[in-house]
Each structure stands twice: as C-alpha cells, then as structure tokens.
Amino acid sequence: QQQVKQSPQSLIVQKGGISIINCAYENTAFDYFPWYQQFPGKGPALLIAIRPDVSEKKEGRFTISFNKSAKQFSLHIMDSQPGDSATYFCAALSSGNTPLVFGKGTRLSVIA
Amino acid sequence: DAGVTQSPTHLIKTRGQQVTLRCSPKSGHDTVSWYQQALGQGPQFIFQYYEEEERQRGNFPDRFSGHQFPNYSSELNVNALLLGDSALYLCASSLGQGQTQYFGPGTRLLVL
Numbered sequence: 001q002q003q004v005k006q007s008p009q010s011l012i013v014q015k016g017g018i019s020i021i022n023c024a025y026e027n028t029a030f031d032y033f034p035w036y037q038q039f040p041g042k043g044p045a046l047l048i049a050i051r052p053d054v055s056e057k058k059e060g061r062f063t064i065s066f067n068k069s070a071k072q073f074s075l076h077i078m079d080s081q082p083g084d085s086a087t088y089f090c091a092a093l094s095s096g097n098t099p100l101v102f103g104k105g106t107r108l109s110v111i112a
Numbered sequence: 113d114a115g116v117t118q119s120p121t122h123l124i125k126t127r128g129q130q131v132t133l134r135c136s137p138k139s140g141h142d143t144v145s146w147y148q149q150a151l152g153q154g155p156q157f158i159f160q161y162y163e164e165e166e167r168q169r170g171n172f173p174d175r176f177s178g179h180q181f182p183n184y185s186s187e188l189n190v191n192a193l194l195l196g197d198s199a200l201y202l203c204a205s206s207l208g209q210g211q212t213q214y215f216g217p218g219t220r221l222l223v224l
Contacts, residue, residue: 089154095211099170
C-alpha cells in the first residue's frame, strides 16, 4: 500500500514558468511533510518542509501548499530555471511512530 | 560543517556475497536511518539507529542488519546478496529521532 501518492511522474516546464507537483496521503497521523530534490547520482537534499498547523510555507522560489481536509500537499516552484531540473520527492512521517515514507518522485525538466 | 558522509561511493559484488556500507552523520546528529533506493523509485526505509539500538525497521528481511557506534556512525550489512539488492543505499541523519533528516550522497551497489 502506497502511503504517499505523487503526481505527475514527469513534468516539462518552460524557463520562468511555474512548476507544480502534487502529493496525497492517507495516514492522518502524518505530521511532517518534507520535499526533497535529487540530482542524478546524488542523495536527496531537503528543500522545504511543512507541518499540518499551517496551510502554506514559502522559502525563496519554493512554496508548499497544504490542505489538511483533503489530505493533499503540493510544491510550487516559481520562476523555474534549468538548474531546477531534477527529481523531486514528497515525503511524510508521523513523529515517533512511522518512518519517513516517500512518493515515487517527479522528474522535472525546465527548458529554455 | 561536515554533512553526512558515506563510503564507499560504488561497490560491485556477486550473488551470495556479503557487503558492509558505512555512514558518518552530520555534525551534532545522533540518529542514523538507512534507505534503499531502486532506480527510478523513491527511497525505501530500511531501519533507524538511535543510542546504538535499532529503533524502527521497515519491511526488509533479516539479511539486512546494522550497527551504530558510540560516535554515532553506522554500518549497514547485507548478507547473501541477491541481484535485486542492486540499488543506491542512502544514509540520513537527524537529531534525536527528529523529523528533519539530511541525506548523504549514497553508495551505489551493483550485484552481479
């Protein structure tokens, strides 16, 4: 059973555009939702994370939107750049209970 | 500030052999988690070590075992290697089983 469902599987965005990646979860005990960025041959790097007591968190060009009632959260990358081309993973965990579980990833390509 | 380090970077083994992978956590962190990432997939949780004990374990067979040393570094051991064990093995560290986990670059294991 996949606990975190991520879409789309791949995404192509024009330079300067907005990239949007969506995730949905089922376990209502999840209380921490990070996003990771991974380049080929590298380990995942923590981008931004949110807890369910807020609906939005912004760090630079990256924004997480969180909808607790719908059990969904999304990553928005504003002014997307070719250097943003990577695989993005959403994840979730329940503090002291479940380990970090990942979505299957979204391969983002930003083209000039 | 030293991040998470892993060794070796690459490893080739044959079926039936045993392998040991090593991880040093980020400075100030005391908890180490191990993940297996198959090609094109998200990381899958193997187990977590805190205070030199295995605290949580994912759905992996007993062939996968680990250890944490007093300096918080950790080893992942895999016995009786199978072709399906070929993957990127990631180590992540955190403070006191905290939510924020930082990943190392991984060890790429190929089983022939």
